[in-house]
Amino acid sequence: xxxxxxxxxxxxxxxxxxxxxxxxVPARSAVVGVGTAVTGAAxxxxxxxxxxxxxxxxxxxxxxxxxxxxxxLDPLGGLFVAVTGGVAVAAGIYAMSYVDSLDLRTRGVxxxxxxxxxxxxxxxxxxxxxxLLVCWELMALASLVLxxxxxxxxxxxxSAGRWYAVMTHLGFVSVLIGLMVFVAHAPDDSFAAxxxxxxxxxxxxxxxxxxxxxxxxxxxxxIVPLHAWLPRAHPEAPSHVSALMSAAMVNLGVYGVVRVGVxxxxxxxxxWWLLVLALGAxxxxxxxxxxxxxxxxxxxxxxxxxxNMGLVLVGIGAxxxxxxxxxxxxxxxxxxxxxxxxxxxxxxxxxxxxxxxSVLHATGSRDLDALGGLRPVMPVTTAAFGLGALAASAxxxxxxxxxxxxLLQALIHGLPAGGVAAAIAMPVAVAAVALTAGLAVxxxxxxxxxxxxxKPRSGxxxxxxxxxxxxxxxxxxxxxVCVVLAxxxxxxxxxxxxxxxxxxxxxxxxxxxxxxxxxLSPLLLTLGxxxxxVxxxxxxxxxxxxxxxxxxxxxxxxxxxxSARMEYTATSFAEPLQRxxxxxxxxxLDVDVSHHxxxxxxxxxxxxRRKVPDRIERRLYEPVLNAITAWGGAGRxxxxxxxxxxxxxxxxxxxxxxxxxxxxx
Amino acid sequence: xxxxxxxxxxxxxxxxxxxPLPEGERPERAALLGGSVQIRHVDAGSCNGxxxxxxxxxxxxxxxxxxGARLVASPRHADALLVTGVVTRNMAEPLRRTFDAVPAPKxxxxxxxxxxxxxxxxxxxxxxxxxxxxxxxxxxxHGCPPRPEAIVEGLRKLTGR
Ligand code: SF4
Numbered sequence: 001x002x003x004x005x006x007x008x009x010x011x012x013x014x015x016x017x018x019x020x021x022x023x024x025v026p027a028r029s030a031v032v033g034v035g036t037a038v039t040g041a042a043x044x045x046x047x048x049x050x051x052x053x054x055x056x057x058x059x060x061x062x063x064x065x066x067x068x069x070x071x072x073l074d075p076l077g078g079l080f081v082a083v084t085g086g087v088a089v090a091a092g093i094y095a096m097s098y099v100d101s102l103d104l105r106t107r108g109v110x111x112x113x114x115x116x117x118x119x120x121x122x123x124x125x126x127x128x129x130x131x132l133l134v135c136w137e138l139m140a141l142a143s144l145v146l147x148x149x150x151x152x153x154x155x156x157x158x159s160a161g162r163w164y165a166v167m168t169h170l171g172f173v174s175v176l177i178g179l180m181v182f183v184a185h186a187p188d189d190s191f192a193a194x195x196x197x198x199x200x201x202x203x204x205x206x207x208x209x210x211x212x213x214x215x216x217x218x219x220x221x222x223i224v225p226l227h228a229w230l231p232r233a234h235p236e237a238p239s240h241v242s243a244l245m246s247a248a249m250v251n252l253g254v255y256g257v258v259r260v261g262v263x264x265x266x267x268x269x270x271x272w273w274l275l276v277l278a279l280g281a282x283x284x285x286x287x288x289x290x291x292x293x294x295x296x297x298x299x300x301x302x303x304x305x306x307x308n309m310g311l312v313l314v315g316i317g318a319x320x321x322x323x324x325x326x327x328x329x330x331x332x333x334x335x336x337x338x339x340x341x342x343x344x345x346x347x348x349x350x351x352x353x354x355x356x357x358s359v360l361h362a363t364g365s366r367d368l369d370a371l372g373g374l375r376p377v378m379p380v381t382t383a384a385f386g387l388g389a390l391a392a393s394a395x396x397x398x399x400x401x402x403x404x405x406x407l408l409q410a411l412i413h414g415l416p417a418g419g420v421a422a423a424i425a426m427p428v429a430v431a432a433v434a435l436t437a438g439l440a441v442x443x444x445x446x447x448x449x450x451x452x453x454x455k456p457r458s459g460x461x462x463x464x465x466x467x468x469x470x471x472x473x474x475x476x477x478x479x480x481v482c483v484v485l486a487x488x489x490x491x492x493x494x495x496x497x498x499x500x501x502x503x504x505x506x507x508x509x510x511x512x513x514x515x516x517x518x519x520l521s522p523l524l525l526t527l528g529x530x531x532x533x534v535x536x537x538x539x540x541x542x543x544x545x546x547x548x549x550x551x552x553x554x555x556x557x558x559x560x561x562x563s564a565r566m567e568y569t570a571t572s573f574a575e576p577l578q579r580x581x582x583x584x585x586x587x588x589l590d591v592d593v594s595h596h597x598x599x600x601x602x603x604x605x606x607x608x609r610r611k612v613p614d615r616i617e618r619r620l621y622e623p624v625l626n627a628i629t630a631w632g633g634a635g636r637x638x639x640x641x642x643x644x645x646x647x648x649x650x651x652x653x654x655x656x657x658x659x660x661x662x663x664x665x
Numbered sequence: 666x667x668x669x670x671x672x673x674x675x676x677x678x679x680x681x682x683x684x685p686l687p688e689g690e691r692p693e694r695a696a697l698l699g700g701s702v703q704i705r706h707v708d709a710g711s712c713n714g715x716x717x718x719x720x721x722x723x724x725x726x727x728x729x730x731x732x733g734a735r736l737v738a739s740p741r742h743a744d745a746l747l748v749t750g751v752v753t754r755n756m757a758e759p760l761r762r763t764f765d766a767v768p769a770p771k772x773x774x775x776x777x778x779x780x781x782x783x784x785x786x787x788x789x790x791x792x793x794x795x796x797x798x799x800x801x802x803x804x805x806x807h808g809c810p811p812r813p814e815a816i817v818e819g820l821r822k823l824t825g826r
Contacts, residue, residue, distance in 0.1 A: 552765065552766065553762065553765065553766070555739065555740070555741055555766050556762075557759075558758070558759030558760070558762040558763045558766075559759060
């Protein structure tokens, strides 16, 4: 038994023991927190061992009937196990004191948390279809329990739970159909057999398998148009669960696409990857646009998850496209960029969600328009969110910067590589990535500036207090990983490249392509930036010091003191963007002016309402939901409540069946 | 397009010759501004007659900007205040704060009879006084409302052009 196998065994053992303890021990939250964190640590060890080359595989035929459980850990799976483990460590430490609301302390919720982590760690380690599907379903169920943990808070939680349950199961059905079609063309359902059969599939069958699994996996990753559950479930779930879902679970959708498309089906044809690229680009732009309009802190983070997964899919799509035209170095580069983005996104999204949870814990609100002024009262949380926001903004020295830079390099250098399709797709993808990066900066400036700086906009924000130590420690873990990834990506690059199965980047992020070499040293870049800031600040100070200075009152138009109502709100910050993208987001504006009774010329009140609905949802989901409701209404007419009628139905059906049998015989 | 440029070049600048520089002493501090004066207008309680005349003083006919005076949107950007109307009780403190917000060296121009000596509103219950009673005044412009020519003349005392 090597280190990877020991690690995975530890993950399962510790996770299950923790779940068991959670069911019996009275002081559950501490036990579950520690247990989850240790489970996560074991997963990190197992993943790292697999990335370093220590793969393993076991088959346990007795555990599941018919096909048995088969586990294996190769570098690709190892990367995802390690990422999941890392998120679980931070979320576990955080959960030790976050669960002070009564709803979170209930037994079911506490048992579900470690099970969720175990299931997520097992999904990338599955080596046959049954194991994959069982773990996938376990993951979905455990997360569903966690999403509706705070169901007493209001009907929105229940609604979010329903959306999530329906969509995740539809996704599951889609994956199931795809994999069943695949298995029907292979001797058995182990991945090794599928891999062998994958090359021999006819293009039509392979296409069906790919599209069906793509639909299922992208629905888990929150990719447009199957993203509707994500901005509902993420805000309503407890924050450490949001972090686990947003930073670890959605990654597994990406894992599924890579595993089935690249590994099992062996690459496939160019149109698959153009489809993936298009879905990714649309999700990236649409997700960040919705996030930019959003004024709910956690919803904003959830929508930014759609954006980041979109960027990852852009990388994967480009990689597939390059591979199908024989450009393997470029393909490795694009896949490396995509997987590096998965790692970076996991780090900063964990940090952001945990910080948002800390805000929610302190103020009870996630509405940006009711926050503000948190910097003096919650300095650590503010610093953590600021760091996360910088990391998410794709600006140096941020975590996302390195991977997005690599992604852009791959897309730009891919232009001459892939024929007509690439010649059209690559410039569009570059534009989409660039637009996304720009909007992400605006979004996170808004989230940080409006949410944490200036004056408090509500009493709850004014009375906020810093969170307990373990919550801060959970954020600290994620923050350290963010900083390391931002300053020293070379530390994880070899691992990511092992997972991507090819090396195009070496040393301190140096690109080696056939036509171009380029180097990027985030550490030097950061030092350079710091030096520039110091020099500019010094020069300004020196220039100012020579002039007479006087203290002056803040210019407030000569009127009374500035109040919080004069501040820029999240809504007003997003207003110019909303105007620019008016045709895309189509906001609904309502201005009601009521007049005095005595005179129509005197205005009594003006009411302004603005809503930015999800347009894709409007167009795509509402007709379906309406149709289902209509069918339901029609079906209900059959069930009138009369026993005679129901007996009659039984009688007619039996008669019909008999007639059918008589005729067909 | 090219013919338009040609026409612009051929026509050159068309403007009436400026009237001679106004008489009367020029505040010393105005010389420090070097002929370019940024002005913030403050309505301290005017009937808006003065505002209309200021508007036309900066309109195409009188074109105050060609003498180096320019209206700006904040006292932080300004060298001078252009105060109109009597100073009402509500506006006394904001006027003082606006004056404080202007970086030194600063100047104040009182426009209209109200601003000079309360004009027709003298003795009214809401009046705190003339502009001089609240902030130091450097240049005064007569009239109720003053003619745009008079306003431009007053501003030229500041710009010296
Ligand atoms: S001076 Fe005359 S025009 Fe100007 S504010 Fe006073 S009353 Fe109105």
